Amino acid sequence: MLERTMDRSLHASRCHRLGAALSAALLVGLTGCSTWHRVEAYPGWSLYSEVPEGVDVGAFQRAYDPAFDAVETVLGKFRSPVRIHAFEDEDGAAGVAAVQEVPGIGRARVRAYHTRGEGPFGPAAGIYASSADPGTAVHELVHARIAEIDRDLPLWFEEGLACVLGDGFLDGERWVVDGLACWPLRELRERTPDVTELARLLAVRADHGTDLRENVLVHFVGWAIVFDMYRTEGRVDWPGWIAQARSMSVAEARERLQRTLSAETETAWLARLDDVDRGVRMATAKGLWKLRSEDVLRRLLDRLGREEDPEVQVALSINALAAAGEREPPGRLAGRMWRTVWPALRRAELANPVEEAAVESLLSSFRWRGNRDSDAALDALQRFWAE
Ligand SMILES: [Zn+2]
Known part of the structure; x- marks a missing residue:
């Protein structure tokens, strides 16, 4: 690898x-x-x-x-x-x-x-x-x-x-x-x-x-x-x-x-974001940011609006943030992203205390626009985004 x-x-x-x-x-x-x-x-x-x-x-x-x-x-x-x-x-x-x-x-x-x-x-x-x-x-x-x-x-x-x-x-x-x-x-x-x-x-x-x-x-x-x-x-x-x-x-x-x-294959595959199995939803979300696609960002946000599992919420949020980091979305989509991702991350409670602290630290790094802590936080959350 x-x-x-x-x-x-x-x-x-x-x-x-x-x-x-x-x-x-x-x-x-x-x-x-x-x-x-x-x-x-x-x-x-x-x-x-x-x-x-x-x-x-x-x-x-x-x-x-x-x-x-x-x-x-x-x-x-x-x-x-x-x-x-x-x-x-x-x-x-x-x-x-x-x-x-x-x-x-x-x-x-x-x-x-x-x-x-x-x-x-x-x-x-x-x-x-x-x-x-x-x-x-x-x-x-x-x-x-x-x-x-x-x-x-x-x-x-x-x-x-x-x-x-x-x-x-x-x-x-x-x-x-x-x-x-x-x-x-x-x-x-x-x-x-x-x-x-x-x-x-x-x-x-x-x-x-x-x-x-x-x-x-x-x-x-x-x-x-x-x-x-x-x-x-x-x-x-x-x-x-x-x-x-x-x-x-x-x-x-x-x-x-x-x-x-083909675009059709990608579109059909992304329907797995709505699968009944949360493991499938996690596996699908993970890594999508690499496609540098506005469409993908929209799909992640659509699902995030309906998602109830806290771990999947975190996975969708981080992959959406990373997608926006790869390719800056137009103003309205960026606004929608922050309105969806910010409360989702604030709400999500993770069972693992190290990951829970990492989400907190990620949130505060956005609040202060700092970079230092976010790298360590993202490392602790790798299983949600690294493919
Ligand atoms: Zn090999």
Whole structure:
């Protein structure tokens, strides 16, 4: 997984962290000289760290247990235990540069990756993760499971499935898949690959060398195609999809890509903001700000006017604020936003005291137009907006 880095200190309403994924292929070989200690063992997986006392073991368990459930439900039980390596991401991940420039796309931070293992002197096979984010856990576990099932699938399919299943919301102990990943959607709309480029991206395999930009584009394109399969079929049909992926023509891929990027698809998907399941409403709202769309802002505000669940109210509010921070709305819409969001945030009572305090601090940072506290507040509320 990659996290796109941008300046995040301009205004309290801005949340500038964009998520995407990066396959291990680029990073293999860079972690060979580390010493990993086993911190904890669970049924089916173990947690490793170079600095055992620095790991939030409980947070990893809260993220990985439901992530295993979600992935095994779709792809079947893991055959072998999975190694999860927790790394510090301050200066880079165990030898992997923390921040890399992706030409034409922007700066990106390596958040996690999976490697299939590179023999006795290479890094151990498994997941390397800088945080206990549940979506990242799902994404990387898809890679870990596919490495057990079929190591020769097209990379676009593997990354696409990981991106679709890894986009969602952890509602208690249940991972609720959304699948609409907003960063690739916006990037692909701004620059849609032509047939030649699409054919090249579809041909990439996990063990081919690719440069960083190409690797990111494989994620984007793979997400768009697999999202179309998911949306049109309403579920993941693993055996059926493997066959489709192997024989997918460029023409079909292009058709699926264009359907995913269409305005109709987005409009229909946003109806999930009114779903009876609050987990689905949360999963849908989360990340929508990245689309930089006035329409999306209106939909968030429409739902906020009817929403009664306090956590969903907070999610809708923060994503609306962030959407307005990405692209300043016209005066009337901005006025409506403040009239809707401000009282909703003031009213919302969250069970978690840290999150409750963060909402308070966010409100006071708007009141005083301060920036300092809002970054910390937004960090504490990441599960409501970070995708
Ligand atoms: Zn990936």
